[in-house]
Amino acid sequence: MSAAVLTTDAAQAGTLRIAFAGDWMLAHGLPGPDPVLDELRKTPKPSAIAFDTSGLGSWDTGLVKTLMLIRKSADANGVQVDDSGLPEGATKLIALAMAVKEREGARRSEEYKPLLQQVGDGAIEIWEGGRDLLTFVGDTVLSVRRFISGKATYLKSDVALHIQEAGADAFPIVSLISFLIGMIFAFVGVMQLQMFGAGIFTANLVALAMVREMAAIMTAIIMAGRTGAAYAAQIGTMKVNEEVDALTTLGINPIDFLVTPRVLALILMMPLLTLYSSLMGILGGTMVGVMMLDVSLVQYVEQTLGAVQLNSLFGGLFKSLIYGILVALAGCQQGMACGNSAMAVGQCTTKAVVMGIVLIVISASVLTIIYINLGI
Amino acid sequence: MTTAENHIRVDNVTMAYGDFLIQEKLDFAVRRGEIFVIMGGSGCGKSTLLKILIGLKSPKIGEIYFDETPFWSSPVAEQETLKRKFGTLFQSGALWSSMTLAENIGLALQQYTDLDETDIREVATYKLSLVGLAGFEDFYPSEISGGMKKRAGLARAMAMDPDILFFDEPSAGLDPISAKLLDDLILELRDSLGTTIVVVTHELASIFAIADSCVFLDADTKTQLATGDPKELRDHHPNFVVRNFLQRGMAARDVDAA
Numbered sequence: 001m002s003a004a005v006l007t008t009d010a011a012q013a014g015t016l017r018i019a020f021a022g023d024w025m026l027a028h029g030l031p032g033p034d035p036v037l038d039e040l041r042k043t044p045k046p047s048a049i050a051f052d053t054s055g056l057g058s059w060d061t062g063l064v065k066t067l068m069l070i071r072k073s074a075d076a077n078g079v080q081v082d083d084s085g086l087p088e089g090a091t092k093l094i095a096l097a098m099a100v101k102e103r104e105g106a107r108r109s110e111e112y113k114p115l116l117q118q119v120g121d122g123a124i125e126i127w128e129g130g131r132d133l134l135t136f137v138g139d140t141v142l143s144v145r146r147f148i149s150g151k152a153t154y155l156k157s158d159v160a161l162h163i164q165e166a167g168a169d170a171f172p173i174v175s176l177i178s179f180l181i182g183m184i185f186a187f188v189g190v191m192q193l194q195m196f197g198a199g200i201f202t203a204n205l206v207a208l209a210m211v212r213e214m215a216a217i218m219t220a221i222i223m224a225g226r227t228g229a230a231y232a233a234q235i236g237t238m239k240v241n242e243e244v245d246a247l248t249t250l251g252i253n254p255i256d257f258l259v260t261p262r263v264l265a266l267i268l269m270m271p272l273l274t275l276y277s278s279l280m281g282i283l284g285g286t287m288v289g290v291m292m293l294d295v296s297l298v299q300y301v302e303q304t305l306g307a308v309q310l311n312s313l314f315g316g317l318f319k320s321l322i323y324g325i326l327v328a329l330a331g332c333q334q335g336m337a338c339g340n341s342a343m344a345v346g347q348c349t350t351k352a353v354v355m356g357i358v359l360i361v362i363s364a365s366v367l368t369i370i371y372i373n374l375g376i
Numbered sequence: 377m378t379t380a381e382n383h384i385r386v387d388n389v390t391m392a393y394g395d396f397l398i399q400e401k402l403d404f405a406v407r408r409g410e411i412f413v414i415m416g417g418s419g420c421g422k423s424t425l426l427k428i429l430i431g432l433k434s435p436k437i438g439e440i441y442f443d444e445t446p447f448w449s450s451p452v453a454e455q456e457t458l459k460r461k462f463g464t465l466f467q468s469g470a471l472w473s474s475m476t477l478a479e480n481i482g483l484a485l486q487q488y489t490d491l492d493e494t495d496i497r498e499v500a501t502y503k504l505s506l507v508g509l510a511g512f513e514d515f516y517p518s519e520i521s522g523g524m525k526k527r528a529g530l531a532r533a534m535a536m537d538p539d540i541l542f543f544d545e546p547s548a549g550l551d552p553i554s555a556k557l558l559d560d561l562i563l564e565l566r567d568s569l570g571t572t573i574v575v576v577t578h579e580l581a582s583i584f585a586i587a588d589s590c591v592f593l594d595a596d597t598k599t600q601l602a603t604g605d606p607k608e609l610r611d612h613h614p615n616f617v618v619r620n621f622l623q624r625g626m627a628a629r630d631v632d633a634a
Contacts, residue, residue, distance in 0.1 A: 242470035246470040250459070251488075
């Protein structure tokens with residue numbers, strides 16, 4: 001395998017002779033066409049170019065793409081091309097590549113945007129995204145009204161399936177996470193409160209933390225990663241497969257058919273899952289508390305029951321309801337806004353999870369402030 | 377172009393995605409009961425035009441008339457009523473994956489008729505048998521082949537006995553025998569039911585087998601280059617691009633001068 005060599009020779013009157021020698025294979029490194037392109041841009045320009053390939057060995061696309069660049073530059077500079085010296089195969093490939101004219105306006109180039117324009121474009125994008133989201137929320141509210149009044153088109157079997165997926169199927173992961181969270185709280189509580197001889201108040205810490213905040217927020221985060229992502233992927237894939245278009249052309253509102261059953265399923269299941277998560281968390285805390293503290297199971301349970309007030313319980317369940325709505329809306333909205341490719345489905349799924357978690361955190365903060373002000 | 381026979385009329389339609397122009401000044405009519413083909417090279421906007429015809433995307437300029445009733449300038453309720461007269465076979469079949477074939481066909485009947493479940497099932501069975509899928513009522517889309525999905529999609533499109541059937545690339549991805557069977561089915565539907573059929577395709581064999589009339593969209597000039605009988609266009613149209621397309625790239629340029 002000999003190295004590829006490109007030489008130019010302007011010896012003949014007005015004609016630039018370009019010699020290709022060695023093996024012009026892509027895999028073995030090739031010289032760039034710059035010396036030739038410089039010659040073609042020089043003043044005075046050569047009137048024609050000709051090729052000498054007597055020293056050329058093996059060649060592949062590496063040779064043809066170099067020839068294409070030279071050919072295009074020659075055409076742009078009005079220089080005649082004599083391709084009689086080229087291998088017949090290369091001449092044919094160049095002719096084939098140049099047979100169809102480049103479509104006008106099709107080529108995309110990286111457009112330079114000043115910083116201010118980028119900021120402006122970003123702001124417009126956020127504004128339009130927000131408007132789309134609000135439109136979607138409005139459409140969903142109207143759809144829920146149609147659902148309640150029996151005017152929405154949906155499959156009852158779909159609702160049951162979504163309830164199962166968002167409810168019973170989520171039990172194992174909710175059980176595991178909640179149990180562990182309860183245990184962690186109890187460990188921290190025992191270690192700290194025992195120093196003050198108040199170890200028994202670990203039961204209060206675990207119960208209140210789980211019932212008021214942690215059960216709802218952990219369940220919501222699990223559901224954002226699990227169910228919200230699934231909603232986005234399911235609806236996004238349906239968009240890619242034209243299934244959403246098929247519904248629309250049939251006069252069936254895709255929000256009624258696809259979004260509302262999912263949103264309602266999650267709204268229904270979130271408080272139940274949160275209640276279950278609270279119980280699992282308290283169970284985890286109880287296990288650690290009873291093992292590490294010098295208290296009986298009955299004492300610990302009594303302490304727990306005394307700590308949890310009804311307003312804490314309902315406050316937590318209300319939060320879970322809000323989180324459920326937000327997770328379902330984020331998942332369905334991203335699915336409905338999905339593009340028409342497999343990559344778009346992946347992107348909308350990721351966005352659904354991120355959006356869901358961000359909305360959970362924001363709403364948790366807002367609700368906490370409201371609860372404090374209301375004395376709950 | 378406002379004859380009483382016109383079932384669909386495309387009036388000075390310009391279509392674009394944002395600022396990117398796809399086609400402009402489209403102006404043609406589809407007569408009642410004919411098979412009309414929208415053809416052109418890849419990327420010329422055939423499928424976009426179909427989306428405009430079936431109410432999925434609005435034109436930038438212009439209007440679509442069905443029996444001289446404007447579609448896009450009508451209120452949404454009227455658009456929904458007009459849409460019920462359409463049946464659409466999408467390129468991939470677009471069957472709802474969570475539903476069986478019978479449920480796919482039955483959904484529109486459940487929505488728009490008072491038929492009970494037994495009758496809906498019977499209609500679904502009949503429609504599936506029309507497309508050669510008798511016995512597949514309880515299959516899910518994931519359990520059948522690509523060609524069968526297309527046929528099931530056609531059965532769903534025919535569920536409400538539509539006035540107009542739209543087909544998006546019906547032969548794409550089908551073997552020659554299946555494609556021929558689908559062409560025969562399209563002809564049969566037109567002959568026996570008098571359905572107006574609009575087909576988006578660039579399959580020449582299909583075009584010559586089924587089309588009564590056609591429109592040729594060109595990606596370079598971004599407008600329609602020809603309308604009429606495809607065989608006429610192939611043999612006598614003065615524009616080389618049209619002839620060359622219909623002759624599979626074998627047209628002679630010298631006819632231009634004739």
